[in-house]
Amino acid sequence: MDYREKFEMALEKVQKAPRYTGGEMNTTVKAWDETPLHFGFCFPDTYEVGMSHLGLKILYGLINRESWSLCERFFMPWTDMIELMQKEEIPLLSMESRRPLNEFDVIGFTLQYEMSYSNILAMMEMGGVPLEGTERGEKDPIVVAGGPCAFNPEPLAPFIDAFMIGDGEDVMTELNRVILRRKTEGWTREECLRELAKLEGVYVPSLYDVTYEEDGRIRAVTPNCPEAPATVKKRVVVDLNNTYYPEEIPVPYTEVIFDRIMLEIMRGCTRGCRFCQAGMLYRPVRERSLEKLTDLAEKLQEATGYEEISLSSLSSGDYTCLPELIRTLMRNMKEKRVSISLPSLRIDSVLKESLEETQQVRKTSLTFAPEAGTQRMRDVINKGVTEEDLLEKVRDAFSGGWNSVKLYFMDGLPTETEADLDGIADLARKVVGEYFAVPKDQRARGLRVTVSVSIFVPKPFTPFQWAPQDTIETVFAKTEHLKKVLNIKGVTFNWHEPYVSFMEACFARGDRRMGRVLQKAYEKGCILDGWNETFRFDKWMEAFKECGLDPAFYANREREKDEIFPWDHIDSGISKSFLWRENEKALRAETTRDCRKGCNGCGLQKWKGVCGYANAGSV
Amino acid sequence: MLAVFEKGERIRHIGHLDIQRSVQRGLRRSGLPVAYSQGFNPHILITFASALSTGACGKREIMDVTMAGDVEAEEFLEKMNRAMPPEMQLKEARAVDNKHPSLMGMVAAADYDLLIRDEAQGEKLAAALPEMMKKDQIMATRKTKTKLSECDIKPLIYSLYAEKKDGKTHLRAMMTLTERESCKPQMLLEALKAQAGIEAEVRMLVTREGLYGLNETGALAPLENM
Ligand code: SF4
Numbered sequence: 001m002d003y004r005e006k007f008e009m010a011l012e013k014v015q016k017a018p019r020y021t022g023g024e025m026n027t028t029v030k031a032w033d034e035t036p037l038h039f040g041f042c043f044p045d046t047y048e049v050g051m052s053h054l055g056l057k058i059l060y061g062l063i064n065r066e067s068w069s070l071c072e073r074f075f076m077p078w079t080d081m082i083e084l085m086q087k088e089e090i091p092l093l094s095m096e097s098r099r100p101l102n103e104f105d106v107i108g109f110t111l112q113y114e115m116s117y118s119n120i121l122a123m124m125e126m127g128g129v130p131l132e133g134t135e136r137g138e139k140d141p142i143v144v145a146g147g148p149c150a151f152n153p154e155p156l157a158p159f160i161d162a163f164m165i166g167d168g169e170d171v172m173t174e175l176n177r178v179i180l181r182r183k184t185e186g187w188t189r190e191e192c193l194r195e196l197a198k199l200e201g202v203y204v205p206s207l208y209d210v211t212y213e214e215d216g217r218i219r220a221v222t223p224n225c226p227e228a229p230a231t232v233k234k235r236v237v238v239d240l241n242n243t244y245y246p247e248e249i250p251v252p253y254t255e256v257i258f259d260r261i262m263l264e265i266m267r268g269c270t271r272g273c274r275f276c277q278a279g280m281l282y283r284p285v286r287e288r289s290l291e292k293l294t295d296l297a298e299k300l301q302e303a304t305g306y307e308e309i310s311l312s313s314l315s316s317g318d319y320t321c322l323p324e325l326i327r328t329l330m331r332n333m334k335e336k337r338v339s340i341s342l343p344s345l346r347i348d349s350v351l352k353e354s355l356e357e358t359q360q361v362r363k364t365s366l367t368f369a370p371e372a373g374t375q376r377m378r379d380v381i382n383k384g385v386t387e388e389d390l391l392e393k394v395r396d397a398f399s400g401g402w403n404s405v406k407l408y409f410m411d412g413l414p415t416e417t418e419a420d421l422d423g424i425a426d427l428a429r430k431v432v433g434e435y436f437a438v439p440k441d442q443r444a445r446g447l448r449v450t451v452s453v454s455i456f457v458p459k460p461f462t463p464f465q466w467a468p469q470d471t472i473e474t475v476f477a478k479t480e481h482l483k484k485v486l487n488i489k490g491v492t493f494n495w496h497e498p499y500v501s502f503m504e505a506c507f508a509r510g511d512r513r514m515g516r517v518l519q520k521a522y523e524k525g526c527i528l529d530g531w532n533e534t535f536r537f538d539k540w541m542e543a544f545k546e547c548g549l550d551p552a553f554y555a556n557r558e559r560e561k562d563e564i565f566p567w568d569h570i571d572s573g574i575s576k577s578f579l580w581r582e583n584e585k586a587l588r589a590e591t592t593r594d595c596r597k598g599c600n601g602c603g604l605q606k607w608k609g610v611c612g613y614a615n616a617g618s619v
Numbered sequence: 620m621l622a623v624f625e626k627g628e629r630i631r632h633i634g635h636l637d638i639q640r641s642v643q644r645g646l647r648r649s650g651l652p653v654a655y656s657q658g659f660n661p662h663i664l665i666t667f668a669s670a671l672s673t674g675a676c677g678k679r680e681i682m683d684v685t686m687a688g689d690v691e692a693e694e695f696l697e698k699m700n701r702a703m704p705p706e707m708q709l710k711e712a713r714a715v716d717n718k719h720p721s722l723m724g725m726v727a728a729a730d731y732d733l734l735i736r737d738e739a740q741g742e743k744l745a746a747a748l749p750e751m752m753k754k755d756q757i758m759a760t761r762k763t764k765t766k767l768s769e770c771d772i773k774p775l776i777y778s779l780y781a782e783k784k785d786g787k788t789h790l791r792a793m794m795t796l797t798e799r800e801s802c803k804p805q806m807l808l809e810a811l812k813a814q815a816g817i818e819a820e821v822r823m824l825v826t827r828e829g830l831y832g833l834n835e836t837g838a839l840a841p842l843e844n845m
Contacts, residue, residue, distance in 0.1 A: 009822065012674065017632030024642070025704040086800075253633045253641055305644030305702070336647070491810055 003090045004098055018254035019047035020081065020338030022073075023097035028060075029096045030070040037069040037180045040094060040104035040127075040141070041323060042247075044111075044119035045095055047075040050249070052258035054312060055147065059172055061246035069176050069333040072096040072104075074127070076119040079534065082527075085126060101127020105377040106179050106197035107141045109148035114388035114507035115500060117156065120145075122524045124159070131519065132158050133206055138189055143482060146172075149280055150203075151234075152460045152567040155204035155507050162196045163572055167267070169243050171201045185252035190379040194227040197554070201235030203570065204228060206531035210512055210566075216553055218511060218564045231571045234281075236610055240267060240288045243294060248303040260308035260341070261300045264501050265293055265325065269314035270595035270613065272602075274382045274586050275413065277459035278314055280574050285595070285602055292329050301338055309333065310341040318596075323399070355543075365404040365448070366397050372413060373423025379589040380415055382582075387427065395434045403444035405431060411478050412456040412470035415587060421478060424451065425485035432490050451486055452494040453479075459508050460567045461574055463582035466559040469505040471552070472498045498539040503529070505555035513567035514554070516547045547598055572612070575603030620684045620695050621715045621722075623843050625810025626677035627706030628824070635670035636641060641707060642682060648702035651695060652688040667831050668722040669729070669796060675804070675825040679710065681843055683722050690714070713842060728777055728839055730830040731804050733790040734834055736822040745781035748790070748817035751778060759806040772810060774804035778841065793831070793839070 001007075013018045032038070041060060043050030050056055056073070063071035072094035077085065084090070101107055107129065109120050121131055129143065136143075145156065146164035154164040162173050165243065175196060179564050182192040195206040207228035211219040215538045223230060237243040245264070268285035269278070290297075297309055309329065311319075319325065321395035329340050370385050372378045378385060394405060409424050428451050435447045455475055458464045470478070472492035475498035507514060520543035527589040528534035559565075561580060568576070578601060587594060593601055595613045599605055626638060633641075642688035644662045646653050655661040664685035671677045692712040699709050751757060757773040777793035789810070794802040804825045812821060831839040 010631055012822065017673075018630075018634070018637065021630055021632055023627070023629045023643070023704060023706045029705075251641075251644060253630060253637045255637070302648060302650070305647035307644075307647075336656060 003088075003093070003100070004087045006090050007093060007098065010081065010088060010090060013084060014081045015078065016254070020077070020095075021074070021253070022098075022319075024253055026248045027073075027096060028064045028070070029072075030064065031101070032070070032097060035068065035070040035104070036183065037176055039063050039069055039071045039176060040074055040101055040107040041071050042101070042107055042109045042120070042123055043076070043121060044109055044116040045076050045528075046078060047252075048256045049253075050158055051252050051256040053110070053112065054262045054264060055112075055168070057246055057249040057262075058244065059108075059110075059168060060250070061248065062169060062172060062244050063176065066173065066176075066245070068180065072099070074101060074107075074123060075125055076116075076528065077126075079528065081230070082122070082126070085134045092123055097455060102129050102141060104141050105183060106176065107143050109143070109145040109147075111145050111147035111156070113530065114149060114155075114504045115535075116296065117518055118522045118526045118529055120159065122527045126203050134158075136161070136189065139186075142182070142189070142192060144175065147510075148278060148281055150511070151570055151572060152508065153203055153205060153278075154210075154512045154566040155510040155518060157512045158515040160192055160203065161206070163203040163205070164235070164574075165201050165203055167237045167243075168235075169237050171199060171235045172556050175202060185405070194225060197225075197227045197229070198294055200233055203232040208569065212511075216549075217268070218566055220564065221566075221569045226562065231569050233571045234573060236573070238283075238286070238610060240264075240286045240591055241292045243287075247296065247299040249300065251304050251306070252438045253258045258310070259306075260310055261297070261304060262310055262312040263293060263300070263308045264288065264312045265298055265316060265319050268315045270318065271315060271384060272382050272582075272595065272600065273371070274380070274463040274582055274591050275410065276314075277455060277462050280461045280602075281572055281600065282314065284613065285318075286612070287320060290325055290328065293325060294332060297329055298332065301333065301336060302510075307337065308339050308341060318327075332452045333561065365450075366394075366402055366405040367407050367408065368393065369408040371408065372420060372425065373409060373425070373427055374420045376589050377413060377416060377420040377423065379587045379591050381413055382586070382591050384591070384594065387469070388431070390427070390587070391430060392429050393572040394545075395437070398435045398438045398443055401444050403446050403448075405433075406449040406450045407431065410456045411482070412455050412475060414464055414467045414588075418481065421481055422485055424453065424482065425488065426492050428486060429488055434490060435490070447490045449491045450494060451491055453482060454496055455498055457501050457504045457508055460565065460571045461579070463579050463586055465565065465579065466511065466561070466563075468558045469502070469555045470498075471556050472502055475501075486530055500529070500535060501552065502542055502555055506551050507554075507565070510554050511548055513547070516551060517543045520546055569607065573602075573604040573607055578602045620686055620690065620692070621713045621843060622682050622684065622699070622709050623679045623711040624677075624682065624703075624707060626671055626675075626680055627671040628826075630704075631674055631676045631824075634673045635667075637757050638671070638707075639665075641704070645699060645703040645707070648686065649698040650702075651690055651698055652686055654685040654687040655758065655775065657807065669726050672803075672825075675701065677827045678790045679829040679841075679843065680827070681722060681830055683719065684714070685717065687830055697793045712755055713843070722842070723798060725832040725842060725845060726798075726830055727833045728793055729796040729801075730827050730831065731790075731806065732793045732826040733792065733804055734824040734826070735788045735790070736824065738787055740817060740819075740821050741781075742816045743817060744821070745788050746810050747811060748781050749809060750778075751814040757810050759802070759810040760807060761803075767797070772802045772806055775800065776807070779807075796830070798831065830839055 043471050061069050063069050121544040142161050144162045145160045146168050150163045178195050192309045193204050196202050209224050210221050213219050268282040270285045371383045458467045479495045521540050524539040526539050604611045653662045666683045668681035692714050696712045756771045759772045761768050761770050775795040779792045830842040831844045832842045834840040
């Protein structure tokens with residue numbers, strides 16, 4: 001029996017076979033032999049998670065669009081499938097032509113969250129690709145990665161040949177062209193990697209040496225060959241209207257997490273929340289035009305038959321002509337019976353009218369993210385939401401017939417005191433009060449307020465990149481306190497165990513040595529760490545111990561102003577001095593204005609013509 | 620509009636609900652004028668003759684779509700086939716009026732092809748088949764959600780024979796399939812295994828070749844022609 005037959009046999013035994021079958025509408029199976037370059041797109045999590053991800057759909061379309069390249073998808077199998085694959089010696093196969101991973105010229109991982117890292121190793125091993133770059137030979141694929149976590153690539157440096165930093169649309173094709181030349185011109189792997197390092201936005205970790213201080217901090221990161229630039233600048237696509245966006249996207253048979261059209265209305269965010277890494281990494285803000293979006297919505301709907309369109313961005317409420325966009329979409333889509341899911345923060349008076357008119361809104365739960373319980377704390381994190389704002393929106397929602405509200409908070413933020421935790425409970429109580437203030441016959445029955453408190457993870461390229469994370473013990477103590485104060489009628493308190501956040505913190509600001517921990521933990525059986533049922537904290541701690549590293553060094557240590565960070569040779573466009581300034585302002589609870597009200601000199605203004613809000617001289 | 624469609628081998632593990640949703644989205648992609656239900660959460664008016672189990676392929680599955688305007692069968696077929704994935708293509712379509720009786724109520728039997736993956740097992744099963752059919756009663760276990768029960772499947776079998784194609788044994792069975800009772804391929808296989816004295820797992824590929832109804836004379840006839 002060959003592996004394809006064995007795979008078919010395994011499908012008869014696994015829990016959710018549809019996640020492995022492929023053949024979905026709008027997927028592309030190009031002729032293998034006639035297409036010179038074969039790209040294996042790897043999403044290091046399950047099919048249902050991966051197929052909900054917009055970036056996958058963009059790059060899938062983009063690579064398949066070129067006549068000379070093809071793209072096939074790979075996902076992380078669930079444990080039952082992995083067991084069968086190991087027993088029957090079935091390699092990891094692509095969704096399209098069911099070819100093993102190691103038959104591809106390039107394999108690309110998308111790095112969306114740190115806890116997917118062990119899956120990367122698992123997928124490579126199952127796909128017959130040597131885990132470490134140094135073990136790969138001339139016949140092995142080039143392994144690349146991109147996505148938000150690529151901004152601190154160091155923990156994955158041993159395993160990934162080249163990282164793409166920043167927006168992927170342009171650099172993806174450039175990178176594929178270079179890798180194609182490896183084939184046509186017979187370049188060695190090393191030659192190819194050096195060529196890749198010349199591309200703007202591409203970081204080849206093996207071309208850099210890292211030295212450490214006695215205490216484990218980094219002394220220097222230095223290029224070891226002329227092709228490698230001292231710092232790698234992130235890529236930015238300046239004009240989204242002229243940047244590739246798919247007009248056809250795969251439609252899964254089985255239900256995935258986001259089973260709908262995602263329309264990316266803008267990229268970046270001007271608000272400058274200090275905890276938010278995406279808000280910094282995706283600067284500057286760039287909008288797609290109304291015309292482009294209505295056109296895309298039309299085409300995507302026709303190509304998919306989806307019943308729902310959601311607007312996607314970091315803060316859709318800030319899109320310049322949001323009310324007009326929503327009205328236009330609703331009008332165009334009404335006959336096709338397509339609903340538009342709205343950014344919940346904007347269920348305000350501007351939209352009320354068109355909502356009532358169309359009745360297209362399902363009264364599901366509304367979510368708000370005040371992030372912190374007191375005004376002082378919100379000023380520290382520069383979250384420009386006031387209590388009055390929030391209560392007003394909640395009031396609108398309750399009188400508009402909603403009965404369910406979700407509130408998202410963080411704990412463990414810098415400078416946090418018990419008063420800030422109590423503030424979370426105060427706010428929840430006031431929200432409950434707003435509900436009861438609506439006359440009984442005018443409100444929906446059955447109030448549900450959910451308070452979710454997640455644990456703050458300090459991230460690179462944010463003003464809090466110097467800050468310590470709360471220790472596990474502190475988090476537990478705070479959670480106990482929150483449980484007590486949030487014991488309010490009508491309020492459900494969702495809390496999180498600190499272990500995953502702790503591991504995230506280790507990786508988020510980890511250096512190359514974290515790669516060893518990752519490999520150790522993987523060898524001990526850690527995979528699918530993003531899932532409760534498979535996450536094994538004890539194994540991770542063993543791995544740290546065996547590598548002689550202290551997790552607290554990464555997670556709980558406060559950094560000095562001038563410490564050299566593992567990611568300092570990556571240039572996100574945001575200057576370290578701006579971030580430090582923001583950090584100091586945070587400690588004084590001073591806010592920074594929204595970039596739309598004036599440039600704050602984050603550093604990006606030095607890249608001419610990139611940020612539309614950075615008018616020269618205003619800094 | 621009555622249409623015959625295929626559920627291909629690659630997607631045989633897709634369950635009935637997902638198949639339904641895929642057809643609905645296909646209809647929405649096709650741009651054909653389909654009718655929607657009234658109410659807050661409108662859905663396309665469509666019925667399927669019979670849910671095909673997860674794991675089985677279907678050669679001639681049948682659906683009935685209520686159209687919101689006049690559509691020629693040819694146009695329906697062409698537009699839908701452009702809008703459906705390769706594994707779910709339509710084979711035939713025929714305009715029927717809204718008074719067409721419920722498909723589900725009309726189904727009487729299904730024609731199955733059971734490909735036995737292991738040929739040694741296939742030969743044993745084929746050899747045991749005549750013996751089994753000679754018996755007055757063929758006992759099999761029926762599994763419902765809540766219980767197991769013994770029943771006689773002999774009256775449920777219209778015809779049953781074995782044939783060899785490309786060196787593999789196929790069992791061909793026409794068996795009762797109504798809203799009230801049916802004989803599932805797995806039940807038949809279990810009975811035949813018992814007869815052949817096979818205890819090991821037998822892997823088979825189930826293909827439902829077609830659905831049948833009873834015509835005026837009480838004989839089986841392809842449902843799509845009725
Ligand atoms: S350059 Fe100025 S306006 Fe642009 S993102 Fe940075 S601070 Fe904001």
